[in-house]
Amino acid sequence: MEECDRQIRDVFVSFFSKCDPQVIETLYKNYGPYNPKTSVACCYMKCIISLSCWNEQSIKEAYDYVKETHNMLLKMQLEHQLFGTPVEKLTLKVLTAETLLLIALMKIAIKRCLKHYFKAGVNLRKSWKLLSGTQISIVQLCEKAGISSTKLDEMIVEDSEIVPPQDASSELQQNSEPNISDIDTNFLNTFDLVEDCQSFFQSIGSNCPENVSCLTTVQHLKKLKIISLFGYGLFQLILSLVPPSLLRVVNLFGFCGNRYLGLSSLKTVCNCSPNFRSILASITLLWYNLSLRPTFISNPQLLAAGINRGKKILDHGLGPELQDTWIALYFTGTITKLQGDFQVALGQFQAASVKAAHLRECKLIAYYDIGWCQLITWNWEQASEIFLDLMAEARWSKGFYGYLAAISMGASGGSIASCRAILSELPARIKRTVNIELETFCFRKSKHLASCSNLEYECWLATLEMLYVWRSLSLTESQAYQIINAIESRPTDLSTSSIAMSVLLGGVAYKSLNKLPRAELYLKISQTIDQPDSRDNYIVVCALSELSEIYHLMEEKEKSVEFATRAQTTYKGYHFENRLYNRIHNLDISPKSGVS
16 A cells, blocks of 8 residues: 555544544645645545535535645646656546546535536536546556456455355446435345446447556556546445436436446445545445435335444444544444434444544534434433534524424423524524525424414424434334324314324324224325415325325235325425435335335
């Protein structure tokens, strides 16, 4: 391993161990202006920090940081055009592609508008051209070095200790529509690079380049290919997660993401890359398996597969030097939370927040999960205290934290006057610039709740609603009956949306008790209640998707498909549309996946 790669990896380990952002500034100041690898590594760390805190100023600073590095790489490409070796030239191309990918990501993070989406698409297209061109050149260099591309892939897989499964499908879905429902059980159990990525690399042609240096060794080619795999994998994964409202914009640029290949590439980098990219690949896979997928997938087998994969990455992917860091403790707590042991998870998140004391954004992320564990276990008062602290300390989404603090305070039956005061102040706190959909929801709901006469009941209902929409409503038998009793004796002066939500939650409670006919009755009533505001149609969509699941359990498969189709196609412009769209796509009986 090159000394430069070792130093950068050591700085990454130090950053995640100490959670000290100053190490980034020191690294960039000492090496960044002269070393492209160091500059790109600093860009990744800057983007991680800015996106974790989601502060507008921090995001803009990270964007400027990446833009400066990109311009430096373009100048270095011109300097190496005449005198650089092929490996040096291709390395600069891959690094440039990575900066273009980060520029696109940060551009969208700065402001969600058509102009920024278009500029991000242009940068994604440039990044794709560089990455695909690099793969062509790697194949050509392999031939000049006397080694086939197939052999190089096999050597990389041997290094990563991946055993290709015998039943892995060789059919690529290059043009598959990017939805989380594209993932099936075989994919979750296999990350075979040889059969998938090799086909892609070999299909892109082989005309030998000029001036191939005799210094191009197999080791250089392996390192170069692994570097390019990270950029390629990140590109495919990010693009495959584009929300449905943006798919048309993406398709205008002539490509769509393939999550299968993206995750396969990142898995390979995680296992065999000796540099900082293995840490980044590990964190990306942990985030995907433990944070993103549980939000959308309800199939217990798929969830268990994602948890097991997360455990393997924590045990082997991060490396021994990161086992006692904030990042390891945080994702260990996430696994424990997904497995339903919330008290143990609380301790692990608290340990993570202590480890992240010097980087307040990371500390607040752990603190946020502590609040959610308290919500899930119905400890409303403790949850309210945590979200009040987050509202005071966090730089982003103060409105969301304030809303969670207010409704959990009201649900606890504590100070109703304080709860009403927070709700009344929230509209002034909400800045609808980022997280527009969520903050619009909090803006509307806080204004409604502040004027309610039955505030304690409405806050209790709103708290359960947030748990349900976030797929965190894990009910015990006593909690399910508590919901049913409270709904059957609900106040008579509730709003239309509150009545519909209360009936929906009653159906969910009966479903958790496996009383499916009763659940079906409640959900049918909920989905027939007309909402005066179309943004409240998320309640109807949730009821339709729940009915679809119930009919699947009752083996009435035609009805399952019918209700899933209605949920997916009938309503537009409602709150949480992207979140619910992906959830519907991941129903086992979704019309896209077919009747199972």
